[in-house]
Amino acid sequence: MSLLTVGSVAFDALETPFGKTDKIIGGAATYITLSASYFTKDNNLVAVVGDDFPQSMIDTLVSHGVNVDGLEIRKGEKTFFWSGKYHDDMNTRDTVEVQLNVMEHFDPIIPDQYQDCQYLMLGNTAPAIQHMVVKRMKNRPKLIVLDTMNLWIEIANADLKALLRDVDVLVLNDEEARQLTGDYALVRAAATIKAMGPKTVIIKKGEHGALLFHEDRIFAAPALPLEEVFDPTGAGDTFAGGFIGHLAKTDDISFDNMKRAVIYGSAMASFCVEKFGAERILNLSKEEIQNRVNEFVKLSAFSVEM
Known part of the structure; x- marks a missing residue:
């Protein structure tokens, strides 16, 4: 089924203990759509860049099957830039x-051909902008997944809580879940968030895996132990892309299938951290992805003798 991702396409400059980069392709929507491209072929993007954004980077998205009809290029303006x-x-x-640049006044326009998308991924950006996207969809998607961050919880709390009433799945990390709810216990925090609107909550715990909460059921996904982590930038967005990409491919939003989606998302994120930026997720094979998923399965597989 069709997937629509709305978020940032950007430049990043990164420094880690393993080295540093100058401007490379980044942004939440970039990682999400690249990750999702390995699962769904109906993969649509709404974002904005300046005219300093290279055509070669747009071609990279297109080569992965991303529909960029909704990518606005603003003449005379610069692309969003983040350095960390x-x-x-x-x-x-x-x-x-x-440097917010074009993102400071981002006004997401949903092309007519995207209006029937059944899966909507709201990449991390201001909650007011994310809510605008939901309201501009003529038909409500089958599943709306929201990603957010600590900044919006702090400075746009009211906007975020209004948005939560209109989404199905919230993805955030453990620190953000505690910040949003004021509760250190993640089980209680997830229950509090579900009472705000989302039926499903995914709490990412970095190197300690992820938790999926749906109704009264919980699934704990492991994290894959890696010898080296070069760059965690975009790992959460890559997780989200794998998660919603699998759901869009299978068109199954049952709890059991969401568990599989969490594993596929975790597998994609484990690739992302192995190199700088999006480099590692640009040329994966289906065999590599399935082998990585199998490693996750082995981590938690066991037998019980009574």
Whole structure:
């Protein structure tokens, strides 16, 4: 089934203990659509860039089957830019520089050919903009998945809570779940979030896996132990792309299939961190992805003798 992703396409400049990069392709929607491209072929993008954004990077998205009819290129303006530096533990980072540029006045226009998309992924951006997208869909999608972050919980809390009433799945990390609810216990935090509107909550825990909460059921997905993590930038968005990409491919939003989607999302995120930016997820094979998923299965498979 068709997937629509709305979010940022951007430039990133990164520094980790393993090295540094100048401007490379980044942005939430970039990682989401690239990840989802390995699962669904009806993969549509709404975003905005400046005229400094190279055609070669747009061609990269197109080569992965991403429909860029909804990618606005603003003449005389610059693309959103983020620069960050990671600490030695790779779990914490400092934002060095942010240039909002075209994202400061992002007005997402949904092309007519996208209006029938059954799966909507709201990549991380201001909740007011995300809510605008939901309201501009002529037909409500079958599933709306929302990603957010600590900044919006802090400075746009009212907008975020209004949006939560209109989405089906919220994806956030453990720190953000605690910040949103004021509850350190993640099980209670998930219950509080579900009471705000979403039927399903996914709490990412980085190197400790992810938790899926749906109604009264919980699924705990492991994280794959990796020898080296070069760059965690975009890993959460890559997870989201694998998750919703699998759901769109199978057109099955049951709890059991969401569990599989969490594993596929986790597998895609584990590739993402192995190189800088989106480099590692640009040329994956189906065999590589399935082998990685099998590794996740082995991590949690066991037998019981009574």
